[in-house]
Amino acid sequence: MKHDSIKSSLRLVVAAIVGGVIAREALPEYWVYLATSVLITAIVLQSLGLVVSRAGMISLCQMSFAGVGAWVVGWLNVAGAPGGLIVWTLIGGLAAVPFGVAIGLPALRLRGVNLAIVTLGFASAFDMVLATINFPGQTNFLSVARPALFASDGNYFVLVLAFYVAVSVGLEFLARSRLGASWLALRHSERAAASNGVNIPAAKVSAFAISAFIAGLSGGLLAGFLGTVVSSNFSVMQSLAMFAVAIMAGSFFPEGALIGGLLVVLVPQILRTFGLAQDWGNVLFAVGATQALSTGEAISEAVRKVARKIPWPRSTKAGPEGVADGKKLPAPLRLDRSTDALRIEALSVRYGQLVALDDVDLSVPVGEVMGLIGPNGAGKSTLIDAVSGFLAHYEGRVSVAGEKFDGRRAHLRARGGIRRTWQTTRIAPELTVGQYMRLAAGRLREDQLRAVLDWLECADARMLVSSLDAGTRRLLDVAGAVAARPAVVLLDEPAAGQSYDDAYELGNHIARIPTLFGSAVLLVEHDMDLIRLACSSVAVLDFGAVVATGRTREVLDDASVKRAYLGIAEEAMA
Amino acid sequence: MEGYFSAAVAGLGAAGAYALLGVCVVFTYRLVSVVNFTGASIGAAGTFVLVVLHQAGLGVLPAAIIGLVAGTLTGMLIGSVMTRWFAQASASTKAAVNVALLVGIVSVGLRLTGGQHPKQFPDLFPGSAFSLADVQVTISALVALGVAAAFTLVSDYFLARTSLGLQLQALSENPKSAELLGIRVGLLSLVVWAVTGLLATFAMMIIAPARSPDFMSLSLLIIPALAAALVGAFRNPWMTFAGGMGIGILQGLTSNIPHLGQYRGTIPLLVILAVLLWTQRGARWDEAR
């Protein structure tokens, strides 16, 4: 991972140096001035990209964070604080962070729209407050001092470019880190992310705080650029328009921020040459954003799609061949066999009058693959949700390897030894297979990662999840859960929709999970062939209660099981 | 004490408008599952039509009626975009589209209503109704409060007893099942947008004379409305009504306090934060995903 980050960062830096030198030497002064403006806007859009495109949250007050940065730089300037503009800008960025945390924290749970409401309220309140405070130094005509080295417009352009590159490199590393993967995961499905051990509120706050920091930086740079700023630079409309541009240009990819910056700076210029008012630019952004949301594709994404079709000269060097060698797999978990891997006692779940689970007792011993079957509505999903921590309340006790888990939240259960897969796969398509595996299973060496993927015949670690078909994604879900080597893995219909042969293969793999990884397995399935193949024992649920448990063959031949599946006993049908 | 009381009463005009706008937000959310950030801007559009026509010489009443129609149509336009392309979209996508539409409508509004001539906002219900402890309670304020209360009352009755109301309840509870029963969900959604557009325009026409005549700041009055809706948990129109009242009165009160008065714009934000902190203790995560 680090390797990839360094490679792409180097590419960025080189491109920036080349582009910067060309711009500074070749462009007329006014264009250098505009280019600086583009870059400052691009930094704001990168902050939005983090929050909106990666973490999937709506923030309508980015320019207010920028305003915090600008005002702090202004005060430090008037106070003659040491360090110069560069240090002041960094402090300005840091000053924006507590604002981000303070308004982000209350809004991070439940309805996602809450954050949009809070940030809009903040933007408006901040705007009104800012309007009553003059920019520090404004009344004395004291302009923000640029460092001597970057005093000229051309050199200031280079300074802003340096900040832009630094932010981009930082975001590249973040994007490929586990934190970056957890942002994408929680954007796609908070439940799935929690089931991989991600602490959702912490991840969201960190995204918001970092984005506030970056926006604060841009404000400081703007103050240095213009010398003095006014509250209308950071008005509500500015924040809203930035949001629309971020959506239209697509701030997920770094070039999206640049495209957005170009839009923001050049569109008004173009309108002016045609004698049109600048408000129409915002209308264009509004229409563009709506269009991008309805097609699901922003400008930078469309550009990437086209670019992929062009036959670039590609390196044909293939990666080292992976061998499905059991020895390379990560070391299996070793559990004490005297306690059960999973023990469920007196588990009951009620929704008002409806009893979903009725006093269920179930134990999965260490080293066992147990099947859980039952007709529709019998309570299998409810049981999995209760055990893995996705139900708010249940009665009874759940313990894993002797440790009581009741009262623990889902992500702590995931970290503590229970992993589960989902009936509908909820893996973020923007991740690579390798990123997802590392998110699910923690630190894995390259060869260990490849060994797990090869064992399941899943996919190459470099492939994007979006290029995998749904069946392979299901396998990836299983691979991630298993590679984490929890005490018990709960598999929820992993073979659904698969062909007979693939399901057969999967059944064989599942049967070997305890040997290879040390985890016990509870397998929920409707495919009886798979159950027969993979499970040494089976439990049958009907109407929320366990009606049979025991060795697989005996249970499946049992009359009560047939009744559960076929309704009234066979004799009654005649 | 008297100073505070009169300041509170002075805030009643805004209180009524916030209550009415807030109730509109709640019903839009309940019935068509959209958090409507554009609510106030729709009202502003209709209000400016009133202003322009009135300045051109038309009487207040006909100008107001045309303005109300304009606001209703604007609401239906926004609603048709939301329904046509985003009916099945996630809540975040719908919110993002709504915000984008807000940018669009405000920009168009600023463009069409900007300019040199100062706008004169006619007071639809001029004069005061009675005085309470030396403070005039304006007819405007009473009308706004009255309409908000009446709307909440009538809609409760309407939803429960009329067949159209029943269909709206079905739409709100389970649009998929409703459609399978042959209920015309698209048409019903437009009706919801039309009614809330009409009422939002009415609310804005009442509050506009007391505010700065700028399309943007009128559109931002959606914020106290959203705060009121949060007080009602986006579900309970009476609590929303109370929330809107409370915010308006609070704003009136603080405008009296010497140094804090200029910061009364932060009150909606503080209410939002307080409500969220209170309701989300013990909550888990976004259940929808």
Place this chain on the structure above:
Amino acid sequence: MSQFMVAGLEVRRSGLPVVRGVELEVTSGRISVVLGANGAGKTTFLEGLSGSIPISGGRIVLDGTELQRARPGARARAGLAHIEEGRTVFRHMTLDQNLRVASHPSTKGTWAYELFPELKARRNTKAGLLSGGEQQMLVIARALVGRPKVVLIDEMSAGLAPVVVTRLMRAVRQLADDGLAIVLVEQFPALALTVGDRAYVMRRGRMVYTGACAELKESPGHLHHLYLGDSD
């Protein structure tokens, strides 16, 4: 006399094929029973028919009208009613209101009480508080208000006691005898096969058996095999 025909239906869920090349036919006065273990694709099949989810291939024809491209509301108004699984009553409305919301100018809701007299006593109870059997009767009656020609019923017996299921099955047979064409999806074959005319069995998204209900009823072993696979 109505005729409903499905040919080559393909439905995908998140890219996975869940219904593959399914054919079915039913006419007025007849009940076609669709059986299969859970996960076979029966519910997805009905959802594709009613338009709740889009299909990726195939034809749906009701009395000569092709419905595969119509929106769910249009299909309902064309005479195709879908009673979803899970008894999707409007919980906060009373039983009577649930019937009235589906009201059609040509019907008054009162005949529902003729079909299910048990419901009369509960007309003003909130639908969420009714028993499972009452809710199932309600959703059946509600779907019939619009005078459909074809009714798709998804697992109405799920979670209900046998005596209630018997009652419901008798009502369904009555409805067919009165002229409706019914597609009855069930997980529990016993009672369904008693009232049905034609039987279809689904497994892994495909129809693995088509024949007369009476024949399948005679051979429970065959049915067990179709459902649960071989015991080796």
